[in-house]
Amino acid sequence: MVRRRSTTVFFALLIALVSVVVGLVLWVNYDTHLSPAAQASTANGRHIRQVRVGMDTTQVHRLMGPPQDVARFNGPPVEIIYHYQHRPGTSDSYQIKVNAQGKVINVGILEDY
Numbered sequence: 250m251v252r253r254r255s256t257t258v259f260f261a262l263l264i265a266l267v268s269v270v271v272g273l274v275l276w277v278n279y280d281t282h283l284s285p286a287a288q289a290s291t292a293n294g295r296h297i298r299q300v301r302v303g304m305d306t307t308q309v310h311r312l313m314g315p316p317q318d319v320a321r322f323n324g325p326p327v328e329i330i331y332h333y334q335h336r337p338g339t340s341d342s343y344q345i346k347v348n349a350q351g352k353v354i355n356v357g358i359l360e361d362y
Contacts, residue, residue, distance in 0.1 A: 297343050297356065306351040317342070327353070346356070 296312045316331035327349035332342045346355035
């Protein structure tokens with residue numbers, strides 16, 4: 250009876266360990282299994298946290314890559330708004346508002362409700 254119980258515990262622990270390892274491998278490789286658009290969106294999500302008010306436009310483009318859409322308002326005041334996709338399949342996007350001098354004045358998320 251004792252041998253049977255220890256064998257059951259051993260296999261239960263083995264199955265749990267394998268499950269944890271498989272879960273970690275899938276979690277670490279998550280980005281590589283996404284479509285290119287989803288990979289870009291996930292990368293943008295990580296980089297948007299580094300964009301700060303007062304940053305130069307060239308720094309923003311270095312972090313975020315080229316924007317998916319640009320809107321220019323001729324003011325006053327002159328403002329340029331860059332949009333980056335947030336979640337694939339929705340119209341959610343990151344919005345970075347820049348003044349006429351090329352400095353970031355606002356960073357936000359536009360959500361599709």
